[in-house]
Amino acid sequence: MPELPEVELAARLLRREAIGHRIGSVDADASRVLRPAGRNALAPLVGGRFRDVRRIGKHLLVALDSARGPIGLHSHLGMTGKWVVRARGEEPPRFSRARIALDDGRVLHYADQRMFGRLEVVPRADFSKLEDVAALGPDPIEQGIDARTIHARLQRTRRSVKVALMDQSLIPGVGNIQASETLFRARIDPRRPASSITAAEANRIAAGVIASVKESLAHLEAQAGDVSYVEEGGPNPFAVYAREGERCPRCKRAKIERIVIDGRSTFFCPHCQK
DNA sequence: ACCCGTGTTCGCTG
DNA sequence: TCAGCGAACACGGG
Numbered sequence: 001m002p003e004l005p006e007v008e009l010a011a012r013l014l015r016r017e018a019i020g021h022r023i024g025s026v027d028a029d030a031s032r033v034l035r036p037a038g039r040n041a042l043a044p045l046v047g048g049r050f051r052d053v054r055r056i057g058k059h060l061l062v063a064l065d066s067a068r069g070p071i072g073l074h075s076h077l078g079m080t081g082k083w084v085v086r087a088r089g090e091e092p093p094r095f096s097r098a099r100i101a102l103d104d105g106r107v108l109h110y111a112d113q114r115m116f117g118r119l120e121v122v123p124r125a126d127f128s129k130l131e132d133v134a135a136l137g138p139d140p141i142e143q144g145i146d147a148r149t150i151h152a153r154l155q156r157t158r159r160s161v162k163v164a165l166m167d168q169s170l171i172p173g174v175g176n177i178q179a180s181e182t183l184f185r186a187r188i189d190p191r192r193p194a195s196s197i198t199a200a201e202a203n204r205i206a207a208g209v210i211a212s213v214k215e216s217l218a219h220l221e222a223q224a225g226d227v228s229y230v231e232e233g234g235p236n237p238f239a240v241y242a243r244e245g246e247r248c249p250r251c252k253r254a255k256i257e258r259i260v261i262d263g264r265s266t267f268f269c270p271h272c273q274k
Numbered sequence: 275a276c277c278c279g280t281g282t283t284c285g286c287t288g
Numbered sequence: 289t290c291a292g293c294g295a296a297c298a299c300g301g302g
Contacts, residue, residue, distance in 0.1 A: 003280050114298050177280050
């Protein structure tokens with residue numbers, strides 16, 4: 001599920017359900033998501049109390065206090081990761097890979113079908129020293145986007161603007177869906193060399209990311225209020241993503257096309273996006 | 275059986 | 289030394 005909007009919802013879920021609670025026990029499969037590898041990877045968390053949950057791009061940084069001092073949990077959801085809360089004794093979700101039991105009996109499950117995600121226990125003070133966190137650009141929602149920086153960075157690469165946009169050191173949290181959505185809003189052809197993007201277009205990209213991410217967030221929030229929608233994804237909430245062959249919602253003339261860029265599906269309107 | 279998948283990382287190349 | 293590229297990772301779902 002996860003690009004920035006889904007990870008933001010995961011962050012809110014962890015804040016709402018876990019902050020203030022103490023960890024009674026942990027349990028993990030011998031899953032490749034665990035760092036360091038091994039089913040005891042989460043053991044240092046036992047006895048810790050949830051203090052804070054931060055999100056940077058697609059990364060979750062959970063801070064806990066324990067008798068042995070501060071400790072942290074770094075979580076990345078990969079392609080199919082989810083945090084799920086279950087009541088005591090309730091059936092675990094499908095693909096549950098690790099479990100964190102809270103002091104009131106509820107269980108936080110980390111479920112991940114494809115296991116491209118990651119769970120890593122770290123010294124709490126070390127979040128900023130984690131290499132893959134340190135490499136991230138400023139979060140577009142928490143810190144905002146500086147269009148001039150974006151423009152300067154895009155100038156220096158020969159990759160397509162769509163691929164450049166997914167670079168997490170530029171605008172963390174933008175993935176394959178948000179990249180297509182952003183470039184549709186910005187009216188830019190995703191195949192354009194990043195170096196051809198003008199300052200005015202960089203402004204449209206910056207605005208496009210914010211608008212696209214916020215709209216996706218609003219959709220998810222609306223969904224979360226309606227329990228019946230949570231499990232099964234309702235109608236496609238996107239402007240162009242996965243809408244190949246449909247009429248463009250802006251010009252209402254051309255049909256949305258699907259092409260492959262850098263091995264990933266990319267959707268755009270050939271009439272609106274130049 | 276075959277293709278596709280909201281992500282990252284590795285190894286190779288020039 | 290490094291940007292760029294394709295493959296790999298794992299496991300379904302359609």
